[in-house]
Amino acid sequence: MKAAAKIISGAEYLIALTGAGVSRESNVPTFRGVDGLWRNYDPMQLATPHAFARDPKLVWEWYSWRQALIAECDPNPAHTTLAEWEANAILRCLITQNVDGLHRRAGSEKVLEVHGDLWATKCSSCGYRGRLDSPAVGIPLCPECNSMLRPNVVWFGESLNRDIMTRVHEELSLADVILVVGTSALVQPAASFPLVVKYTGGKIVETNIEHTPLTPASDVHVSGKAGEVLPLLDQLL
Ligand code: BV8
Numbered sequence: 081m082k083a084a085a086k087i088i089s090g091a092e093y094l095i096a097l098t099g100a101g102v103s104r105e106s107n108v109p110t111f112r113g114v115d116g117l118w119r120n121y122d123p124m125q126l127a128t129p130h131a132f133a134r135d136p137k138l139v140w141e142w143y144s145w146r147q148a149l150i151a152e153c154d155p156n157p158a159h160t161t162l163a164e165w166e167a168n169a170i171l172r173c174l175i176t177q178n179v180d181g182l183h184r185r186a187g188s189e190k191v192l193e194v195h196g197d198l199w200a201t202k203c204s205s206c207g208y209r210g211r212l213d214s215p216a217v218g219i220p221l222c223p224e225c226n227s228m229l230r231p232n233v234v235w236f237g238e239s240l241n242r243d244i245m246t247r248v249h250e251e252l253s254l255a256d257v258i259l260v261v262g263t264s265a266l267v268q269p270a271a272s273f274p275l276v277v278k279y280t281g282g283k284i285v286e287t288n289i290e291h292t293p294l295t296p297a298s299d300v301h302v303s304g305k306a307g308e309v310l311p312l313l314d315q316l317l
């Protein structure tokens with residue numbers, strides 16, 4: 081913990097990469113954890129264009145279930161610590177794989193949501209972009225052209241938004257320290273972001289309840305729950 085705090089407080093340009101683990105203390109199920117499964121479907125089989133083409137109603141039921149669940153969740157001390165670090169210029173940018181919107185609700189503003197936003201929608205035919213303010217009921221239709229709307233998230237096999245990726249690479253090139261919080265580091269290209277910082281001479285601080293493929297490349301691994309570790313780190317800065 082002390083070594084991690086030393087690296088963080090010594091950073092010239094600290095950024096963070098978060099995954100589902102950062103929202104665990106907010107009771108949001110992780111993507112791959114045992115609690116992540118929904119009606120025995122593997123998220124990997126539902127978060128794909130193929131699943132949506134085959135059964136849009138089922139995919140919307142899954143997203144609506146997640147929207148209803150996340151609407152009941154609040155940011156936890158991990159989210160609020162990261163938001164405070166942005167407010168006092170310790171943290172320059174937060175890259176998140178999560179689509180739950182909890183970093184923004186905690187007050188973080190410089191957030192790059194590389195996998196999209198659970199509440200955002202986009203039309204499968206025209207360029208319409210929208211946002212739901214309550215969980216989807218059935219298959220939402222486009223107000224412009226009446227086609228099916230889809231969740232505006234990045235599914236497996238889909239490429240990440242080009243503009244967001246440009247900003248991600250700018251941040252990675254500026255960072256001398258990246259704090260990696262609660263990700264299994266299995267999903268590409270996000271899992272490789274910390275390695276970019278490492279290979280340009282930077283340091284990786286990882287915190288997770290388990291070891292991940294990133295652990296061997298990390299300068300420090302802090303074992304523990306994000307909601308507990310981040311406030312403790314804050315006290316040591
Ligand atoms: C791309 C949005 C290509 C949707 C998500 C074969 C076929 C097709 C594709 C591939 C393939 N092989 C590889 C690929 C690429 C694929 C990929 O990486 N697959 C992996 C899984 C093998 N990637 C893609 O398809 C990406 N696109 O590559 O495009 C391309 C290129 C050019 C042109 C065209 C196409 C797109 C990936 C984005 C997928 N979308 N989500 C939605 O959410 O509905 S990913 C999904 O996983 C979530 O966003 C999630 O955030 C993300 C990563 O998971 P984690 O956040 O790490 O969560 P996880 O549950 O895994 O782990 C939780 C961690 O927290 C654990 O480590 C746990 O220990 C820890 N933890 C638990 N509790 C706590 C804790 N830590 C701290 N405190 C706690 N309390």
Ligand code: ZN
Pocket residue numbers: 203204205206207208222223224225226227
């Ligand atoms: Zn439309």
